[in-house]
Amino acid sequence: MPREDEKHAYPQKRANAAAVLDYAWDTGAFTATEAIAATGLTRSTVIALCDDLVSQGWFCELPNARAAGEYSKGRPARRYELRSSAGVVVGVDAGEHCLTAAVADMRGRELARAHTALDPDGTEPRTAVADAVIARALTDAGVQADAVLCISVGVPAPTDLDGASPEGEFEFWSRMNPGFAAHFRERGWLTEVENDANLAALAEGALGAGVGASSYITLMSGERFGAGYVVDGHLVRGRRGAAGELRLLSLVEGVGSTHGIAALLRTWALELRATGTVDESSLIMKTPKANLGAELVFQAAGSGDAAALSLLDRMAERLARICAVLGGLLDVERIVFTGAVADSLGPLLALAAARLDELTHPPAPELVASTLHGGVVSTGALVRALQIVRANAIALAPATAEEPLAH
Incomplete structure (x- = not known):
């Protein structure tokens, strides 16, 4: 039977790893000493966690401070950085007349976007249109679909916490949101479907007015x-x-x-x-x-x-x-x-x-x-997708390829 302290060890380790990972998201290259000061964790804990996060694919270990030319005396400090290529997020603006998909890396750097006009009264399933536009954006970004860690979709309709829209507006809401949440979850992607004005608000708060x-x-x-x-x-x-x-x-x-x-x-x-x-x-x-x-x-x-x-x-x-x-x-x-x-x-x-x-x-x-011009909703969708990845990062499996994502 496990001891009481062992019962809490794993959750505590996850919490500590989340703290180190969250720190890395808000900074550039850092040393263990800097992470210790930011998180309040012990040196041995931080170094062990950084090694774990390197092996998982979230961090990369950089040349040490001496090799980087920062100092020449004493024991060289190990340096780490969040891998911007640990995966991508997709932000979609599924508007009434146009559908736009944007792809960004873990630093929020936009890699590509694609869009297509929509016939609001057309018979082609909007989910199929979304798949095609997302595929184009991923191809232009130079990444595979399995690198997607989260997708956020903005629709001109209210959505509940599960991403579904209520009936009403003469079926307009259901036409604008024909089950996007279930559709993308079937692809294994962490998914959120949100009202487009809410995503626009997130974009403005993060990057705009x-x-x-x-x-x-x-x-x-x-x-x-x-x-x-x-x-x-x-x-x-x-x-x-x-x-x-x-x-x-x-x-x-x-x-x-x-x-x-x-x-x-x-x-x-x-x-x-x-x-x-x-x-x-x-x-x-x-x-x-x-x-x-x-x-x-x-x-x-x-x-x-x-x-x-x-x-x-x-x-x-x-x-x-x-x-x-x-x-x-x-x-x-x-x-x-x-x-x-x-x-x-x-x-x-x-x-x-x-x-x-x-x-x-x-x-x-x-x-x-x-x-932010006409891209405010898709930009907000990227902002939201990154928020979701950060909140759930410890449970996600980042991409393991060492090649940087395409510019």
């Missing part, structure tokens, strides 16, 4: 509004993962729907054109209807077009009301606008911010545009 804010909202603002909330450093999902579904906007005076900036500016421009009250010299009148969209409105407003400026004023009032409700409810520091129109939003957000100051108690949330 949310950096430095403990409480912020990421507002996806293209065809429809959807939100990802980070409050006190934690992503807020809700009971069914539907916290960011903004049906409440239909109850907000002066808003009335979840239609986003791109959809509304296109619709409003066409409606304004049809009234016959716009000067014929305006770009809104001169541009073919098929090309009349948000970017054209922003362009026209930038040149002083009176009709376009009136549309921006109208949109600014709407955004200010949305931000007053969401920002006031969650008491956030910042609201980040993402989507294809983000690069053009500066003047509009300035107008909305001025109106927001009148609608809220000071200080009002700061309104900023994302700098």
Whole structure:
């Protein structure tokens, strides 16, 4: 019968190994002495764990400090580093009209990405499309499918903790998320399927306009509004993962729907054109209807077009009301606008911010545009996949090939 101390030895060793591995993730090359200082473990424990992690494939042992030219006297220190090639993660943005797959190594360095257009009403299974795009991305990255340690998939639908989407939205949610979680788990991959706005929020917090804010909202603002909330450093999902579904906007005076900036500016421009009250010299009148969209409105407003400026004023009032409700409810520091129109939003957000100051108690949330462009969801999926790998690394089997992953 094992002694009481032996019963706890293995869990303690796993915890110690996790501590050393976690330290390595946040640093570059390190010595055992540096790991001891960071973890509080004994020298013998750290050295034994580093050797174990080298044999498992998580660490590589580097030339010692003397060989590296760092010093020439005394006993040379052994140096270690997390193997960036210990595996890859895959981040997928399974949007309504386009599917993108990105591949990154264990340091988060993006190796490749691939994408394809989607017919939202097409009959080809979205899982099959995802498989093909992921295969292209892995090939371009120069890695095999068995190097994938985790995949994170963003979908335009709420998801529960198991990655399933509830029924509703006239079957839209089930079409957007046709069992991605089960599909990729069958391939043996650690899998998470998450709402796309939530992944966008994680991307902004790690790499974008949310950096430095403990409480912020990421507002996806293209065809429809959807939100990802980070409050006190934690992503807020809700009971069914539907916290960011903004049906409440239909109850907000002066808003009335979840239609986003791109959809509304296109619709409003066409409606304004049809009234016959716009000067014929305006770009809104001169541009073919098929090309009349948000970017054209922003362009026209930038040149002083009176009709376009009136549309921006109208949109600014709407955004200010949305931000007053969401920002006031969650008491956030910042609201980040993402989507294809983000690069053009500066003047509009300035107008909305001025109106927001009148609608809220000071200080009002700061309104900023994302700098992550159209890849924000797939980037957030990579961020989330790496988080999952870090949290489960001791239970995972890293790739053992010594060759570095392709650039």
